[in-house]
Amino acid sequence: MSETGAIKANIAIAAEEAGAPSTNPWRRWEASMLGAGSIALLLLAWELVPYVFTISPGTKLFFTTPSQIAGTLWKMFATGTIWAPLGVSASGFALGLGLAIVVGLPLGVLLGRWRTLNAMADPFITAFNATPRLVFLPLVLLWFGLGLWSKVIIVFIGALFPILINTYEGVRNADKTLINVVRSFGAGEWAVARLVVLPNSLPYVVAGLRLGIGRAVLGVVVAEFFGSEEGLGVLMVQASGRYQVDVVFAGLIIFATLSLLMTGLVKLLEDRLSRWRPQRTAD
Amino acid sequence: MQAYIEGRNINLTFRPPNRGPVRALRGFDIDIGEGEFLSIVGPSGCGKSTFLNVLLGLLRPDSGELTMRGRRIAGPGSDRAMVFQEFGLLPWRTVQNNVELGLELKGVAAVARRKISARLIEMVGLIGFETHYPHELSGGMKQRVGLARALATDPDVLLMDEPFAALDAQTRDLMQVELLHIWQAARKTVLFVTHQIDEAIYLSDRIMVMTKRPGRAKKIFAVDLPRPRDYEMRVTPRFNDLKLEIWHTLKDEISV
Amino acid sequence: MAHAEGRNLGLVEAEDGAGRQSFVERHRQLLLGCLAVALFFAAWQAVFLVVPFNPLFISKPSLIAKALLDLIASGQLLDDLRVSAIPFFYGFTAAIVVGVAVGIVMGWRARVGYALDPLMTALYASPLVALAPLLVVFFGVGVAGKAIIIFSLAVFPFVFNAYAGVRAVDPLLINVVRSLGGSEMNLYLKVILPSTLPYIVAGARLAVGRALVGVLVAEFFAASEGIGYAIARFGDLYALDRMFACILTVMVIAVALTEAVRWAERAAFPWRSGQ
Numbered sequence: 001m002s003e004t005g006a007i008k009a010n011i012a013i014a015a016e017e018a019g020a021p022s023t024n025p026w027r028r029w030e031a032s033m034l035g036a037g038s039i040a041l042l043l044l045a046w047e048l049v050p051y052v053f054t055i056s057p058g059t060k061l062f063f064t065t066p067s068q069i070a071g072t073l074w075k076m077f078a079t080g081t082i083w084a085p086l087g088v089s090a091s092g093f094a095l096g097l098g099l100a101i102v103v104g105l106p107l108g109v110l111l112g113r114w115r116t117l118n119a120m121a122d123p124f125i126t127a128f129n130a131t132p133r134l135v136f137l138p139l140v141l142l143w144f145g146l147g148l149w150s151k152v153i154i155v156f157i158g159a160l161f162p163i164l165i166n167t168y169e170g171v172r173n174a175d176k177t178l179i180n181v182v183r184s185f186g187a188g189e190w191a192v193a194r195l196v197v198l199p200n201s202l203p204y205v206v207a208g209l210r211l212g213i214g215r216a217v218l219g220v221v222v223a224e225f226f227g228s229e230e231g232l233g234v235l236m237v238q239a240s241g242r243y244q245v246d247v248v249f250a251g252l253i254i255f256a257t258l259s260l261l262m263t264g265l266v267k268l269l270e271d272r273l274s275r276w277r278p279q280r281t282a283d
Numbered sequence: 284m285q286a287y288i289e290g291r292n293i294n295l296t297f298r299p300p301n302r303g304p305v306r307a308l309r310g311f312d313i314d315i316g317e318g319e320f321l322s323i324v325g326p327s328g329c330g331k332s333t334f335l336n337v338l339l340g341l342l343r344p345d346s347g348e349l350t351m352r353g354r355r356i357a358g359p360g361s362d363r364a365m366v367f368q369e370f371g372l373l374p375w376r377t378v379q380n381n382v383e384l385g386l387e388l389k390g391v392a393a394v395a396r397r398k399i400s401a402r403l404i405e406m407v408g409l410i411g412f413e414t415h416y417p418h419e420l421s422g423g424m425k426q427r428v429g430l431a432r433a434l435a436t437d438p439d440v441l442l443m444d445e446p447f448a449a450l451d452a453q454t455r456d457l458m459q460v461e462l463l464h465i466w467q468a469a470r471k472t473v474l475f476v477t478h479q480i481d482e483a484i485y486l487s488d489r490i491m492v493m494t495k496r497p498g499r500a501k502k503i504f505a506v507d508l509p510r511p512r513d514y515e516m517r518v519t520p521r522f523n524d525l526k527l528e529i530w531h532t533l534k535d536e537i538s539v
Numbered sequence: 540m541a542h543a544e545g546r547n548l549g550l551v552e553a554e555d556g557a558g559r560q561s562f563v564e565r566h567r568q569l570l571l572g573c574l575a576v577a578l579f580f581a582a583w584q585a586v587f588l589v590v591p592f593n594p595l596f597i598s599k600p601s602l603i604a605k606a607l608l609d610l611i612a613s614g615q616l617l618d619d620l621r622v623s624a625i626p627f628f629y630g631f632t633a634a635i636v637v638g639v640a641v642g643i644v645m646g647w648r649a650r651v652g653y654a655l656d657p658l659m660t661a662l663y664a665s666p667l668v669a670l671a672p673l674l675v676v677f678f679g680v681g682v683a684g685k686a687i688i689i690f691s692l693a694v695f696p697f698v699f700n701a702y703a704g705v706r707a708v709d710p711l712l713i714n715v716v717r718s719l720g721g722s723e724m725n726l727y728l729k730v731i732l733p734s735t736l737p738y739i740v741a742g743a744r745l746a747v748g749r750a751l752v753g754v755l756v757a758e759f760f761a762a763s764e765g766i767g768y769a770i771a772r773f774g775d776l777y778a779l780d781r782m783f784a785c786i787l788t789v790m791v792i793a794v795a796l797t798e799a800v801r802w803a804e805r806a807a808f809p810w811r812s813g814q
Contacts, residue, residue, distance in 0.1 A: 131790045143596070199373070218668060275416070
């Protein structure tokens with residue numbers, strides 16, 4: 001296929017995604033088959049490496065196979081050893097994210113409605129949003145010590161900004177014409193907020209929540225790497241020190257699955273709340 | 284004797300941030316009779332939409348008098364309703380809930396709201412689309428919703444801000460015919476802002492041509508075509524004479 | 540609330556003041572921001588007139604400024620920054636080259652896109668930073684180890700943005716260039732590349748943040764130099780003034796990098812009205 005041919009194919013695909021039914025059954029499944037196939041192929045190749053190449057003893061220390069990882073994962077859940085560290089990680093995650101929502105939502109609304117405050121807060125928000133929150137970790141550890149609260153704070157400052165900024169954008173971007181429409185029917189400030197500003201900002205807020213969850217998971221991981229004595233992240237660091245590569249990957253898979261699961265749930269909520277929108281917007 | 288709606292010497296200047304002030308209206312006078320269909324045509328940015336927003340009660344003039352039935356306009360009221368150029372439908376509300384918006388804000392009970400909206404949805408020909416969202420409708424259908432919403436609160440005056448400008452030519456023609464039907468049945472006072480001279484002549488009792496910004500009335504034309512009007516009227520000599528006359532009045536105000 | 544200022548707010552922005560606007564009014568946003576920052580540091584400094592000052596727990600702006608000057612004068616800060624900047628440069632450059640190439644191929648070749656999309660999505664969504672300890676143990680914390688961590692975090696925004704950019708090329712423009720007799724080469728140079736570039740630069744903005752995370756994670760772990768190491772060590776030494784000085788330096792660099800990309804976006808693509 002020539003490269004322009006591929007672009008045409010992509011355009012055709014775009015049309016297909018837009019709802020035009022496809023006549024060819026292979027075309028309909030092509031995308032998912034290729035996607036699943038490439039992942040399967042990768043796993044298979046990885047699994048076969050030790051059979052094809054001789055691995056030096058030094059490298060062997062760092063080597064694992066998908067089947068080993070799967071076995072380790074199975075053992076973790078079968079013996080139940082995973083639940084205690086997972087619970088520790090989950091509580092840090094939930095507290096931090098909850099705090100970020102409780103603080104981020106009202107603050108976002110306030111900043112969206114009050115220009116002066118917004119102008120004054122802007123340099124701080126820009127600075128904190130651009131800086132990797134990780135840089136504060138040593139300071140947070142110094143202030144809160146090893147353990148739960150350091151983790152909560154790291155998760156909190158990670159998740160706060162996407163939620164705050166999205167809420168603020170949603171509130172600020174309320175359509176001026178719609179505000180006029182509602183005002184022309186005699187609506188006061190409160191009715192404008194209820195009828196226009198709130199529905200307009202809801203999809204933004206949920207999108208912020210989705211980003212916030214990703215950041216929160218990241219926060220749990222790094223906080224546990226450096227500032228915790230228990231949790232899934234601690235398990236992973238200890239495993240890397242002992243060259244238990246399969247355990248590291250098992251931990252990564254658990255974190256990734258939880259992250260995907262939660263963002264998936266929020267995505268569902270997002271789609272439900274956005275039924276009135278012409279199409280889903282990419283982020 | 285005071286007119287139904289009377290505006291005297293209205294002045295309004297916008298002061299947008301980071302830019303110089305803009306004089307939108309200067310010494311603007313207007314008289315509108317009860318039940319009259321008055322159109323305003325004028326060059327882009329001449330302040331016609333600004334005046335509609337003043338009459339609607341969303342903008343307050345810097346000086347001047349604007350009264351309706353002898354009472355000063357002090358803010359939005361349910362005796363006036365606007366049909367917006369870009370429809371202004373709340374995208375997260377269905378057709379029915381959009382039509383009921385004004386009633387809801389007036390505190391009308393849900394059952395009564397349903398009855399009124401059902402009648403208006405029928406009137407604008409949208410039966411079967413009650414639970415559709417705006418993005419699922421064509422432009423013409425959206426503006427029918429806009430019209431139904433404005434009529435739902437049973438206002439005395441209907442303000443229309445280039446309501447058909449975003450529609451294609453055929454849809455616009457059809458909407459004009461329907462608007463005349465509705466107007467004749469409901470006997471509202473209509474203030475209609477448009478760019479299109481044809482549209483203004485076809486619909487109106489009188490046409491006000493405005494000067495360029497800062498806007499005021501340049502000349503008022505009475506449209507002496509008989510009613511009910513039909514499409515064929517647009518090719519009569521009288522129609523074309525009037526169109527030419529208005530065009531000559533307007534063209535000096537337009538700068539390209 | 541600002542909305543109380545006037546009922547006209549919905550139609551015109553604000554109705555404050557009359558006539559011509561002064562310097563203060565035109566730059567209100569910026570001035571308020573500067574004022575807030577100045578107030579913040581002033582309040583930080585002043586609060587210890589009331590609250591007892593514990594240098595093992597907190598520092599104050601005057602001490603931080605002095606520590607910053609010391610670190611600059613001794614050359615220590617610049618040394619640490621240089622140590623961190625070199626792997627950042629290598630990792631980030633590799634991320635651009637590999638990420639853009641993979642993304643463009645995914646966009647041009649529909650089947651490659653299908654095949655790689657789920658894999659890339661899974662990798663992008665998983666907290667890859669979790670592999671950092673392993674990478675550190677394997678590659679060490681020299682230039683190579685850090686660069687690999689930075690690369691693995693920064694590559695995905697480039698992949699996905701280049702991919703999205705190619706897919707977003709307006710088919711109409713392709714037809715326009717074709718109908719005017721443009722060759723395949725013209726198509727790439729005049730349509731696909733200009734359409735995709737803004738996406739790639741937007742990806743760079745995301746990638747900068749992730750790359751900085753990579754630097755810090757690697758250096759927190761087991762390094763003996765670098766800005767991340769400096770922060771961690773000053774923390775261990777309870778040298779809060781120097782620690783804050785380093786943290787502020789990182790913040791300034793992060794903002795500068797992000798704003799530089801933003802500026803590049805505006806300067807290079809004036810036809811985009813910003814998103």
